[in-house]
Amino acid sequence: MSKLITRRSVMAAGAVGAVGTLTTLPISMVRLAFGGTRDDFTFTYISDAHIQQIKGASFVRNWDQGLKRAVAEANLMTPESDFVMFGGDLAQLGKREELDHGGEILSRLKGKLYCVMGEHDYYFDLGEYWSKLYGPHYYSFDHKGVHFVVLNSILTSDEWTFRRWPSAEQRMLEMAGLDNPNGSPFMVGDKQRAWLKQDLAKVSTDTPLVVFSHSPLQKIYKGWNFWTDDAEDVQALLAPYKSANVVYGHVHQIQYNQIGNIAFNSVMSTAWPWPYPQSYAQADSHIPVLTVPMNRADPFFERDATGWQLIDVGSGRVAARYQLWDNEPRTVAFDQKLGRPVDLAYQEPTRRKVPQTHY
Amino acid sequence: MAKRMMIHAAVLALAGLVGTVLAEAGGDAFPLGLPPVPVPADNPQTPEKVSLGSKLFHDKRFSGDGTIACANCHADDKAFTDGPLKTSQGIGKQAGTRNAPTVVNAAYFTSMFWDGRAASLEDQSQHPFLNPIEMGLPSHEPILKIVREDPAYAQAFKKVFGKSGKDITMEEVKKAIASFERIVVSGDSPFDKWYFGHDANALSEPAKRGFEVFLGQGRCVSCHVIEQNQAIFTDNRFHNIGVGINRIQPEVPKLASEFLKAKQAGASVDKTVLTDPKTSELGRFAVTARFDEVGAFKTSTLRNVAVTGPYMHDGSLKTLKDVVKHYNQGGKSEGDPSINEYLSGGIRPLNLTEQQMDDLVVFMEALTSPAYFGANTKASAQQ
Numbered sequence: 041m042s043k044l045i046t047r048r049s050v051m052a053a054g055a056v057g058a059v060g061t062l063t064t065l066p067i068s069m070v071r072l073a074f075g076g077t078r079d080d081f082t083f084t085y086i087s088d089a090h091i092q093q094i095k096g097a098s099f100v101r102n103w104d105q106g107l108k109r110a111v112a113e114a115n116l117m118t119p120e121s122d123f124v125m126f127g128g129d130l131a132q133l134g135k136r137e138e139l140d141h142g143g144e145i146l147s148r149l150k151g152k153l154y155c156v157m158g159e160h161d162y163y164f165d166l167g168e169y170w171s172k173l174y175g176p177h178y179y180s181f182d183h184k185g186v187h188f189v190v191l192n193s194i195l196t197s198d199e200w201t202f203r204r205w206p207s208a209e210q211r212m213l214e215m216a217g218l219d220n221p222n223g224s225p226f227m228v229g230d231k232q233r234a235w236l237k238q239d240l241a242k243v244s245t246d247t248p249l250v251v252f253s254h255s256p257l258q259k260i261y262k263g264w265n266f267w268t269d270d271a272e273d274v275q276a277l278l279a280p281y282k283s284a285n286v287v288y289g290h291v292h293q294i295q296y297n298q299i300g301n302i303a304f305n306s307v308m309s310t311a312w313p314w315p316y317p318q319s320y321a322q323a324d325s326h327i328p329v330l331t332v333p334m335n336r337a338d339p340f341f342e343r344d345a346t347g348w349q350l351i352d353v354g355s356g357r358v359a360a361r362y363q364l365w366d367n368e369p370r371t372v373a374f375d376q377k378l379g380r381p382v383d384l385a386y387q388e389p390t391r392r393k394v395p396q397t398h399y
Numbered sequence: 400m401a402k403r404m405m406i407h408a409a410v411l412a413l414a415g416l417v418g419t420v421l422a423e424a425g426g427d428a429f430p431l432g433l434p435p436v437p438v439p440a441d442n443p444q445t446p447e448k449v450s451l452g453s454k455l456f457h458d459k460r461f462s463g464d465g466t467i468a469c470a471n472c473h474a475d476d477k478a479f480t481d482g483p484l485k486t487s488q489g490i491g492k493q494a495g496t497r498n499a500p501t502v503v504n505a506a507y508f509t510s511m512f513w514d515g516r517a518a519s520l521e522d523q524s525q526h527p528f529l530n531p532i533e534m535g536l537p538s539h540e541p542i543l544k545i546v547r548e549d550p551a552y553a554q555a556f557k558k559v560f561g562k563s564g565k566d567i568t569m570e571e572v573k574k575a576i577a578s579f580e581r582i583v584v585s586g587d588s589p590f591d592k593w594y595f596g597h598d599a600n601a602l603s604e605p606a607k608r609g610f611e612v613f614l615g616q617g618r619c620v621s622c623h624v625i626e627q628n629q630a631i632f633t634d635n636r637f638h639n640i641g642v643g644i645n646r647i648q649p650e651v652p653k654l655a656s657e658f659l660k661a662k663q664a665g666a667s668v669d670k671t672v673l674t675d676p677k678t679s680e681l682g683r684f685a686v687t688a689r690f691d692e693v694g695a696f697k698t699s700t701l702r703n704v705a706v707t708g709p710y711m712h713d714g715s716l717k718t719l720k721d722v723v724k725h726y727n728q729g730g731k732s733e734g735d736p737s738i739n740e741y742l743s744g745g746i747r748p749l750n751l752t753e754q755q756m757d758d759l760v761v762f763m764e765a766l767t768s769p770a771y772f773g774a775n776t777k778a779s780a781q782q
Contacts, residue, residue: 101729101747101748102747105740105742105744108740109740109741109742111740112651112740112741113690113691113693113741115652116651116652116655116656116690118656118659340618340621341743341744341745342744342745342747343743343744344744363690363691364691365691365744366691366744369689
């Protein structure tokens with residue numbers, strides 16, 4: 041443990057390492073070697089807060105506490121990270137009160153905040169209030185030689201969105217449900233893909249690309265909408281880019297994948313893990329009812345299996361440093377030799393699951 | 400010679416320690432409710448080593464002004480604490496930042512100090528000598544001079560370690576002190592008699608109800624662990640339960656950043672956390688620099704808790720009822736502006752009734768071992 045103490049005390053200075061080196065330091069500045077003239081840098085990623093109103097000014101304490109803790113810890117970073125992404129699902133049922141309460145907590149963050157739309161933010165008023173707080177539903181920006189794109193990837197068919205449900209509340213509840221036969225798969229949609237094509241036309245294929253999305257931009261598991269219906273079409277637009285990276289929320293767990301040139305990394309939720317054991321859904325926890333529970337250790341510590349992350353960008357590739365409460369930190373970094381993301385701390389060669397290369 | 404270990408009352412002069420039972424080589428009773436004491440392979444227990452350790456533990460000469468021994472803050476007649484002091488007093492009556500934990504059953508901890516910065520009893524023993532707030536020696540040399548030259552010590556070190564003169568180092572001193580501390584273990588409380596000894600009458604009705612709260616709505620047992628055939632009442636982990644840090648929340652980012660800068664420049668954690676009360680609140684973070692451990696402190700044992708107040712790392716909670724109220728409010732006491740953002744996920748409001756809280760206190764009072772009944776009488780509500 042003493043080795044870790046020495047290494048971890050490097051907060052003010054930086055420790056140089058290359059993407060793919062064995063390190064799980066949560067706060068040392070893992071400066072990744074970046075070929076060429078660009079900077080390597082780090083940004084903060086907080087996601088899936090699910091702020092939930094019980095009644096009036098009373099909100100679910102558990103989810104509030106998770107977001108507050110992520111914000112407080114992110115603010116401890118010295119030097120400050122370059123900007124903060126919020127990965128979607130700030131609210132649970134898309135209510136103004138929830139967006140405002142969550143927004144108030146997020147406003148305590150130092151540095152510039154960019155937000156991604158989540159389905160829990162969207163399906164009540166189709167993102168109208170969200171836009172007032174956070175701007176366009178999809179957009180792009182450039183930072184230190186990297187082109188960043190934010191997509192709204194939780195859209196679904198017009199029929200389901202506009203004509204299926206008698207009220208906005210009902211629509212939101214249906215989309216918020218899990219294993220819901222009334223649900224509908226996520227997509228980016230024609231309009232946005234056309235916008236993306238035109239946005240990327242100005243970006244050379246040598247430029248590193250990082251795409252933020254709430255849904256995975258892959259097809260992983262339809263029952264929980266770990267799914268983007270037009271994933272292949274979106275991937276086709278990203279495929280020409282030498283270093284394309286997708287960072288997504290929604291799944292509340294660590295996932296990573298490689299499809300062609302595109303590396304995929306998920307982020308954790310600050311609210312609850314997924315899947316979660318039956319005990320979470322007992323008496324009064326406010327968590328949506330899950331029909332496919334999984335066994336894991338008793339979650340006496342309500343922050344267990346939740347967390348936030350620091351994303352390092354270097355050599356055009358992404359390393360996700362997961363800050364996991366009540367747990368050891370984990371890092372999933374791009375291995376240049378293997379050409380895909382690798383879990384640096386956890387994967388033993390004999391137990392390694394080779395990433396899926398086609399979905 | 401029989402391997403049975405006996406404490407020489409004359410050597411140890413510990414009234415009330417006579418009841419402490421030590422393990423025979425043949426595996427006879429260690430105290431009811433306790434597991435075997437972990438003993439490192441390189442520091443086996445012998446009666447002579449224990450006696451030597453006790454002598455060192457009680458020796459005031461190992462301090463800057465000759466007034467403070469380990470036993471000043473860990474006093475034999477106060478269950479090895481210094482109640483009613485909230486935080487301990489070192490040489491020159493200086494006030495420190497932290498409450499002296501009891502040595503009783505400390506042998507079961509896997510790290511020492513409130514923030515676990517020492518890995519063993521041996522390691523822990525060397526630091527207070529050098530801390531300017533505690534015993535304030537400039538180095539360990541004055542200790543080594545005494546143990547090498549004082550005839551009684553010289554003879555003891557020769558007998559125990561086969562070493563003399565310059566061969567006596569702090570390694571031997573630390574081992575002897577740790578060895579003594581390993582016999583300061585105590586079980587056989589009313590709770591032990593009832594739970595492990597199956598004596599249905601050993602516990603009062605309120606205490607039995609309190610035990611139900613401890614296991615259930617109180618959520619205590621998850622960190623203050625009870626196992627099937629022993630109970631050390633600690634998980635040996637670190638948790639932020641909202642003591643102290645609640646009152647300095649806006650200052651935490653600055654404190655954390657400055658502390659780490661200082662630590663990187665070579666400042667000693669031991670010195671810094673005991674001299675600055677605000678930095679002390681960083682807790683385990685000061686040792687590991689993990690965000691997850693801001694304001695986290697080691698779970699104390701609850702054995703003898705009724706006689707080892709006041710409570711928490713800063714001694715800020717005076718009575719056990721204060722402690723229970725703090726937990727009941729989800730990690731917050733009277734006067735705290737709010738719960739803190741780094742609070743452990745295990746802490747939440749408990750919604751206990753007044754009766755449940757009182758019963759929980761009565762249960763905790765039943766965790767006192769016979770050797771310590773009546774110790775530290777100001778803080779205890781003893782049977």
